[in-house]
Amino acid sequence: ESEVWTLLRLFFFNILLLHTCSASPPNFVLLFADDLGFGDLGCYGHPSSLTPNLDRLAEDGLRFTDFYCTSPVCSPSRASLLTGRYQTRSGVYPGVLYPGSKGGLPLNETTIAEVLKPLGYATAAMGKWHLGVGANGTFLPTKQGFDHYLGIPYSHDMGPCHNLTCFPPDVKCFGNCDVGVVTVPLMHNEVIKQQPVNFLDLERAYSDFATDFITASAKKKQPFFLYYPSHHTHYPQYAGPGAAGRTLRGPFGDALLELDNTIGQLMITLEKTGVIGNTLVLFTSDNGPELMRMSRGGNAGPMRCGKGTTYEGGMREPAIAYWKGTIGPGVTHEMASTLDILPTIASLAGAKLPPVMLDGVDMTDILLNQGQSKREAMMFYPTDPNEMFGLFALRLGKYKAHFYTRGASHSGTIPDPDCSPIAALKAHDPPLLFDLEADPSEHYPLPSEGDPDLEAVLERIKKIKEQFESSMVFGESQISKGTDRDLEPCCNPTCSPKPSCCHC
Numbered sequence: 270e271s272e273v274w275t276l277l278r279l280f281f282f283n284i285l286l287l288h289t290c291s292a293s294p295p296n297f298v299l300l301f302a303d304d305l306g307f308g309d310l311g312c313y314g315h316p317s318s319l320t321p322n323l324d325r326l327a328e329d330g331l332r333f334t335d336f337y338c339t340s341p342v343c344s345p346s347r348a349s350l351l352t353g354r355y356q357t358r359s360g361v362y363p364g365v366l367y368p369g370s371k372g373g374l375p376l377n378e379t380t381i382a383e384v385l386k387p388l389g390y391a392t393a394a395m396g397k398w399h400l401g402v403g404a405n406g407t408f409l410p411t412k413q414g415f416d417h418y419l420g421i422p423y424s425h426d427m428g429p430c431h432n433l434t435c436f437p438p439d440v441k442c443f444g445n446c447d448v449g450v451v452t453v454p455l456m457h458n459e460v461i462k463q464q465p466v467n468f469l470d471l472e473r474a475y476s477d478f479a480t481d482f483i484t485a486s487a488k489k490k491q492p493f494f495l496y497y498p499s500h501h502t503h504y505p506q507y508a509g510p511g512a513a514g515r516t517l518r519g520p521f522g523d524a525l526l527e528l529d530n531t532i533g534q535l536m537i538t539l540e541k542t543g544v545i546g547n548t549l550v551l552f553t554s555d556n557g558p559e560l561m562r563m564s565r566g567g568n569a570g571p572m573r574c575g576k577g578t579t580y581e582g583g584m585r586e587p588a589i590a591y592w593k594g595t596i597g598p599g600v601t602h603e604m605a606s607t608l609d610i611l612p613t614i615a616s617l618a619g620a621k622l623p624p625v626m627l628d629g630v631d632m633t634d635i636l637l638n639q640g641q642s643k644r645e646a647m648m649f650y651p652t653d654p655n656e657m658f659g660l661f662a663l664r665l666g667k668y669k670a671h672f673y674t675r676g677a678s679h680s681g682t683i684p685d686p687d688c689s690p691i692a693a694l695k696a697h698d699p700p701l702l703f704d705l706e707a708d709p710s711e712h713y714p715l716p717s718e719g720d721p722d723l724e725a726v727l728e729r730i731k732k733i734k735e736q737f738e739s740s741m742v743f744g745e746s747q748i749s750k751g752t753d754r755d756l757e758p759c760c761n762p763t764c765s766p767k768p769s770c771c772h773c
Contacts, residue, residue: 294388294492295617296548298539299381299610300532301350301496303343303397303503305587306558308570309525313587315568317517319526322533323552323589329598330550330591331636337606338556341576341583341677342652343424344399344748346555346607347498351380351400351413353611353629355648360744363653366401368427368450368757372747373401373408379623381611382414385494388620393417393482394496395475399424401747402758406459415496419457419478421466422758425500425507428453428465451757451768461760464773468507471500472527476534483535487542492618497535498555501528504562521565546593549617549636553588553607560688561681573711574688577677579649579661580711581669590636603635603642604664626740646733651675659738663730669711670700670730702727
């Protein structure tokens, strides 16, 4: 009898939801942290992180324990998030894009914004784009479906280090990174608004931008999509007066608090404009923590290694879904990925999917009913994927098989020698097999030989790997197209000498 009642309740709930969506399409806010580890948020167990707004979203929404990005570095992870396709298909590999990169996310790729535009959605992005600038702004957000953009079009550390004012009153970050590169620009749509950017005022500018966008959309009763890929908590951290010195974690904790403050302001705006009951808010991160920065690099919690590696610490991320009155509070252990966000948003909005091979699946049932995932497996590519090596690892159910392992400079300095850059590429035949439910830290490989059940699991994994790789068509590498100093964004493009004259 209880099962019948549950089914009836879910049936009528879904009918009501469909009616609501048809009457007023849902809004979407997508929050994407930078280099944030699985163990960095208070709601994921960090004892000294100050993240009250994210903790509240997790308490009132759905918190994921098994959520993955697709790459352990920035640009390819962002490409997959926005397209629902592994970065190998779009060509955003190997590594990341730079200020003068000739390539970027190809314009024939369809982003979440472009999926929603035909339905009349207003679209805006703010923060770290990192999917290319190109000649005459070819690859900027405004060319990829976004009506409005405010932000730094690449990573905020891709400028001379001494131009970063990290903490008030005037504490500079000194270093040798990117000497001779233009100072970091703040762009509004396709125009440089400020160069170098004032980092101490940046988060307030983003908050104001988001408030104006949400308020204007709500006033016009226009559904909207806001994408906020934050610079926080990528090294070197910065924070303005509202967060600097306010936490027990030092610069990393202060930067994280500033991100949390912006998210809190977003939620207040959604409440004030009366749209919070019709808005899905999703939060996750682009890759794991940069452990080489030690206490300034983030924390992977119980997961092994971090950024740059295909161990869990490099690609398993915190993730939260919040939708007031629609998503019930809880925790899900279902496997999901950034790949799944595009098809899920398309499903909830009633939008058409792009006519291409998608790697994401609709996770609506997880969000609305805490149901089961449609995702059978998760694939793990290294930072420099190629067709000869293929996948480094594959997760099926609770099992993960490593066909290759390798450390990374991003995960250096920690005691585990397998995370370090001196841990060279190593092939495993048979693959290293881990039970991620019993051993999420990937410390204890299972002795599969002689165990019929585990041997069957490995055979199934190998078959899925073979099928997947046979369907994978590698796109032309955008990053291998190289760089051109003349493409570096300059607010005064005809000035001389560059880069010092690029100042406005």
